[in-house]
Amino acid sequence: MNFRAVFIALVIGTALIVSAYVINSKRPAIEVRQPNADFVKASGKCAECHRNNQYSIVHEYEMSKHAAKGVTCLDCHQVAQGQTGTNHNGFVINTDVTPANCKICHEREYDQFARSRHAAPAWVAVAGNQAFAPGMIEEMEKLHPGSMKRTAHPLTKREGAAATTSGCTTCHAIGRPNADGSIGNCTYCHARHTTSVELARLPSTCGQCHLGPDHSQMEIYTESRHGIMFAAQKDQMNLKAPPNSLTTQDMFVPTCATCHMSGINGAGVTHDPSERLSYNLFAEVTTRRPNAERAEAKMKTICLQCHTPPLVDRVYQEGAAVVDATNRKVLAAKAIMDSLAAEGLISTNAFSQKIQFTYFDLWHYYGRTAKHAAFMGGADYVQWHGNYPILKNTVELKEEAAQLQKENGK
């Protein structure tokens, strides 16, 4: 073998290595990081094509834990039980990814979610149970005793289908029945392709639905000490910490998720936020929940990761007092409505008389708001958006009742 031949071989070899490197560096980062052949085949192909037209989708996916752990486009877009496939550029995919797909790998989260009021109860609160297949209603009734036998909310009929579709059901679809038999939608809190826990830990994520006069949790949080501190110190926190090892060193100020869902300092993540609730605060007249004591203890365990027992007990005592006082105010107004109804002065057609709105606003806006704010540190909402309008509506309700009786010669 002469020197020339060795030299040529070396030059060709080096060129090959360099060009392989250059070609590789042009490939999507995710392909380079993932040696797994199936991964490169599935994700590489989907991403290559979709990057041109939907850069955002591919980029969001590339930032996800899924991408880092080798979960491919096709793993989510595969055809799960109950779904039908579509031929798509050499793949059979499902375009309508639902929790049935997530459940393939996250059964525990799915089961907890299905038990929660974010699932079927959220949907039937608006639309009633008619969209559920008969077998499904029974299955859901087992998870939610007494919650499934509902008809569509009267406001949906009064306001019409267009308002209901773009309004009520957009939020309440968090618990929609899907054609494949699964329930709900995981993407409201995790997004479609980022599937991030950081997103789920931000108050604004919960606040997309939990806001406004009938459930002002976002506004209450924003004005609470917790919300103020979060806004000030958010950048110093590790919002990306893995759920199973999240500590108060990562998040030393709580967000909605911390109190209602996260497993801070080993408390265990839950996808059923009811687990830590002791009252039905959303109800017209608030009662304790069947599991109240256990739930209260669970929530207090979360508070106690950052506070001492006297402070936490004080919040619960003051909250209980607001619940009692609000119940008394609502019951007094309800007694007036009941006696007008007994006299035949209240229409059986809901939301058709002024006094029906006065009463509805009294408990549904102001009563709820006062109760929620008492537990979550929202002084302005206990007072100016709660008790003051309760008082005002009570005066108005009495005047309207007298007027109705006068008009009808009673």
Ligand code: HEC
């Ligand atoms: C050769 C290019 C190409 C490849 C490869 C490709 N797609 Fe697509 N995909 C498209 C185009 C273009 C559209 C736009 C809708 C259409 O015209 O069908 C689309 C649409 C979609 C849609 C929305 C369809 C709908 O009806 O809502 C999904 C979901 C999707 N692709 C997922 C994937 C997945 C997952 C893969 C890999 C398994 C993949 N695509 C591979 C080009 C491609």
Ligand code: HEC
């Ligand atoms: C964690 C699961 C998951 C992964 C991984 C995933 N997708 Fe999706 N994708 C979804 C969900 C959920 C939807 C929304 C489906 C719906 O609303 O019906 C969706 C929707 C889409 C759509 C239609 C969205 C639109 O805005 O038009 C396209 C296109 C798509 N995915 C492509 C991809 C591609 C390409 C990849 C890989 C780079 C990928 N997906 C990876 C879950 C996933």
Ligand code: HEC
């Ligand atoms: C093929 C299996 C698979 C599918 C399908 C799947 N995931 Fe995942 N998911 C994983 C794996 C693996 C991880 C990483 C777990 C770990 O941290 O080690 C993960 C992590 C997550 C995380 C935590 C992310 C973080 O930042 O810590 C969320 C949230 C999540 N998945 C949501 C979803 C949702 C929502 C869907 C359906 C739209 C889905 N997943 C579908 C396998 C899957």
Ligand code: HEC
């Ligand atoms: C901005 C999102 C959003 C819209 C729009 C919305 N809701 Fe809600 N709804 C919620 C949230 C969040 C709760 C939970 C409140 C709580 O627990 O404090 C809720 C609670 C309820 C409840 C009480 C829970 C139950 O199971 O009885 C009913 C009933 C209800 N909504 C009906 C409706 C109707 C009817 C409409 C439309 C006329 C509507 N909602 C529009 C977000 C929304």
Ligand code: HEC
């Ligand atoms: C897409 C809308 C939506 C998002 C996003 C959302 N929720 Fe809800 N939430 C609802 C609805 C609707 C209900 C009422 C369900 C019912 O009782 O019928 C509800 C109820 C609740 C309840 C009361 C459950 C009970 O047993 O009464 C809690 C607590 C709660 N949500 C916390 C959260 C937290 C924390 C987040 C964010 C991590 C969040 N929610 C994100 C729509 C949403």
Ligand code: HEC
């Ligand atoms: C109401 C908002 C909400 C919805 C809806 C939701 N999640 Fe989550 N999820 C969260 C929060 C908050 C966390 C993170 C808890 C924490 O701070 O550690 C989380 C964490 C996770 C994790 C990581 C858990 C762990 O222990 O590592 C997975 C996986 C996950 N979710 C999957 C799902 C799936 C699948 C669905 C649908 C069935 C779903 N999520 C629906 C809020 C939600």
Ligand code: HEC
């Ligand atoms: C510091 C902890 C904490 C934070 C932060 C927090 N909450 Fe709460 N939340 C509570 C407590 C305590 C209750 C009342 C518990 C009970 O019923 O025993 C409550 C009640 C609720 C309820 C009422 C459920 C019902 O019965 O009607 C909802 C809904 C809710 N919170 C949502 C949220 C949302 C959304 C955020 C963020 C914008 C948030 N919370 C922030 C502690 C917290």
Ligand code: HEC
């Ligand atoms: C992750 C830590 C954390 C958790 C969990 C937490 N808090 Fe806090 N809390 C804080 C921080 C930080 C402040 C601001 C303290 C300061 O002003 O220095 C605060 C302030 C408060 C304050 C105002 C104190 C005052 O007098 O100024 C009250 C009341 C309170 N929290 C109640 C609760 C309750 C009740 C819970 C549980 C439902 C809870 N907190 C859960 C961190 C937490």
